[in-house]
Amino acid sequence: MQLIGSVPSPYVRRIRIWALQNNCNIELISLDIFSAQDRPKMANKNPARKIPILIDGDLTLSDSNSIIRYLLEKTGKSKLNWPQEHLLTTINACNDSLVEMLLCERSGLDTQSDALFFNLQNERVAQTLHYLNDHLCDDEFKSCECLNISLYCLLDWICFRELTDFSAQPQLVKFYEAFSQRQAAKNTNPRLKF
Numbered sequence: 001m002q003l004i005g006s007v008p009s010p011y012v013r014r015i016r017i018w019a020l021q022n023n024c025n026i027e028l029i030s031l032d033i034f035s036a037q038d039r040p041k042m043a044n045k046n047p048a049r050k051i052p053i054l055i056d057g058d059l060t061l062s063d064s065n066s067i068i069r070y071l072l073e074k075t076g077k078s079k080l081n082w083p084q085e086h087l088l089t090t091i092n093a094c095n096d097s098l099v100e101m102l103l104c105e106r107s108g109l110d111t112q113s114d115a116l117f118f119n120l121q122n123e124r125v126a127q128t129l130h131y132l133n134d135h136l137c138d139d140e141f142k143s144c145e146c147l148n149i150s151l152y153c154l155l156d157w158i159c160f161r162e163l164t165d166f167s168a169q170p171q172l173v174k175f176y177e178a179f180s181q182r183q184a185a186k187n188t189n190p191r192l193k194f
């Protein structure tokens with residue numbers, strides 16, 4: 001299997017960490033998706049022009065959520081239950097808002113200005129992080145590898161890109177520090193040159 005993606009992307013990193021922790025051999029094809037040279041390689045495989053993209057023989061899948069569902073099914077592991085799906089959707093909502101805001105910043109916009117779009121994203125980011133802090137110790141969160149990986153990838157990307165401050169959320173801080181010690185986290189660290 002091949003994974004089209006990039007090293008910094010938190011969504012791509014979810015798949016890479018899951019694959020490392022589950023001895024699943026997936027080759028990363030690392031692209032700079034905004035460069036003229038690499039963009040067609042992504043666009044040819046995904047009309048939505050987003051990464052990650054998984055290629056398994058004749059099958060092409062985009063979106064980290066579909067990819068993880070596919071890998072769980074392929075390896076005979078149980079899927080997320082509905083409360084776990086809700087938690088994953090909450091992580092995704094925070095991550096998506098931060099991606100949009102980063103793209104706005106890179107477009108020269110002031111994301112701290114008092115505009116409806118920015119206010120909605122900033123509110124969503126703050127509230128989802130607060131909610132995740134409160135639910136991190138729930139059994140359905142603790143027992144779900146995919147949720148742990150997805151949350152770690154979000155938090156480490158927040159730190160790496162200096163996107164927001166979650167130091168007031170003690171459970172998030174504790175979780176982040178513990179997960180950072182895992183080998184798969186170290187092996188996929190976007191700060192390292194690959």
Ligand SMILES: N[C@@H](CCC(=O)N[C@@H](CS)C(=O)NCC(=O)O)C(=O)O
Binds near residue numbers: 011012033049065
């Ligand atoms: N829902 C998608 C989100 C993927 C996503 O937003 N990927 C970012 C990279 S982190 C991307 O490709 N952005 C390109 C763009 O928005 O144009 C998933 O879970 O895979």
